Amino acid sequence: MTPKRLTEVPNALNEEYYQIGLDILGSFNKYRPPLNIFSFKEDVARIMPFYKVGDRLSNEQIDVLHKMTQEGLIFVSRQDHPVYVDHISYQLDLVLVDRNLKEKEIADIFTQALTRRMAEFFEQPVEVVKQKLWVDLMVLTEYLYPDINRARALVRRLHTEHSLENHSVNCGFLGLALLGRIKNGNLEEAMPRKKFDRIAAGLFLHDMGMAKVGHHIRTKPKPLTIEERNKINHHTKVGHEMLARLDLKFAEIEQCVDQHHERLNGSGYPLKSVKQNFAGRLCAVVDSFCAMISKRPYAPALPMLKAAVELNKGGLYDMEIVKMLQALLVVDLKIRQ
Ligand SMILES: [Fe+2]
Numbered sequence: 001m002t003p004k005r006l007t008e009v010p011n012a013l014n015e016e017y018y019q020i021g022l023d024i025l026g027s028f029n030k031y032r033p034p035l036n037i038f039s040f041k042e043d044v045a046r047i048m049p050f051y052k053v054g055d056r057l058s059n060e061q062i063d064v065l066h067k068m069t070q071e072g073l074i075f076v077s078r079q080d081h082p083v084y085v086d087h088i089s090y091q092l093d094l095v096l097v098d099r100n101l102k103e104k105e106i107a108d109i110f111t112q113a114l115t116r117r118m119a120e121f122f123e124q125p126v127e128v129v130k131q132k133l134w135v136d137l138m139v140l141t142e143y144l145y146p147d148i149n150r151a152r153a154l155v156r157r158l159h160t161e162h163s164l165e166n167h168s169v170n171c172g173f174l175g176l177a178l179l180g181r182i183k184n185g186n187l188e189e190a191m192p193r194k195k196f197d198r199i200a201a202g203l204f205l206h207d208m209g210m211a212k213v214g215h216h217i218r219t220k221p222k223p224l225t226i227e228e229r230n231k232i233n234h235h236t237k238v239g240h241e242m243l244a245r246l247d248l249k250f251a252e253i254e255q256c257v258d259q260h261h262e263r264l265n266g267s268g269y270p271l272k273s274v275k276q277n278f279a280g281r282l283c284a285v286v287d288s289f290c291a292m293i294s295k296r297p298y299a300p301a302l303p304m305l306k307a308a309v310e311l312n313k314g315g316l317y318d319m320e321i322v323k324m325l326q327a328l329l330v331v332d333l334k335i336r337q
């Protein structure tokens with residue numbers, strides 16, 4: 001039985017409470033849900049407390065709760081948003097079934113879930129961890145593919161502090177929003193879902209080779225020695241070698257990993273052997289932009305528009321993509337500095 005729609009209860013409720021369905025209820029601890037639960041009393045048209053965190057539900061209450069959830073009468077408070085975000089971020093596919101989450105709440109959940117997954121992957125770049133990351137990335141692409149404009153809410157949540165996982169998530173979010181801009185907001189017409197999935201994965205995983213560079217080098221606040229610099233410059237090759245081992249050898253992912261430090265004027269690394277592909281050019285723009293807008297050990301963060309202007313210099317990047325990035329920032333996101 002499908003739950004009643006929110007329109008059957010007063011609209012104002014939607015501002016203060018989320019209606020939850022059986023999927024969400026089923027994801028909670030049965031006896032001790034992680035947040036306060038409220039029920040809608042139809043006769044008085046009011047929300048009343050049903051369960052308070054710290055209490056324990058009886059079997060009888062569990063049955064009532066199940067029945068009322070089925071009838072669309074069970075809610076959680078938006079004040080508990082942080083708890084709810086944290087809970088759903090561990091079972092990200094719930095985002096796709098919860099019809100009552102707002103776009104920005106979903107964006108918070110994706111940010112938290114994917115940043116944690118990327119951190120796990122950099123800590124342990126092995127198949128089991130990659131699989132979990134992959135599942136979550138596919139939830140993201142399933143959410144974005146029918147309506148890529150949803151990625152704009154994600155771009156409003158870019159991390160400002162630099163870390164490898166923050167940078168990867170920023171590149172993923174921004175790159176997908178930019179891809180949407182380039183494809184006129186209609187991905188379903190522009191490319192098959194599989195191709196979209198792989199570009200998304202490439203954007204998130206472009207720096208995977210950095211997992212093999214020591215933490216002390218990645219976060220060093222002082223200038224690097226030549227040897228340390230060489231190690232870092234080697235990360236595209238290391239990443240390339242990891243692709244096959246992790247069952248990620250798809251053209252778009254490979255292009256992002258291999259080509260994101262290559263520049264159109266022939267500079268950058270590794271030395272160019274073939275022409276940069278679209279995914280590689282996209283990833284290069286996004287990677288440089290995301291590096292500039294975050295605070296790094298050796299440089300302050302640039303405002304977004306200033307960083308976008310920097311990309312115009314020197315014929316290094318695909319100017320069509322840079323122009324689209326500027327349009328995304330100014331026209332779509334209304335960013336003013
Ligand atoms: Fe890189």
Ligand SMILES: [Fe+2]
Pocket residue numbers: 167206207287
């Ligand atoms: Fe990068």
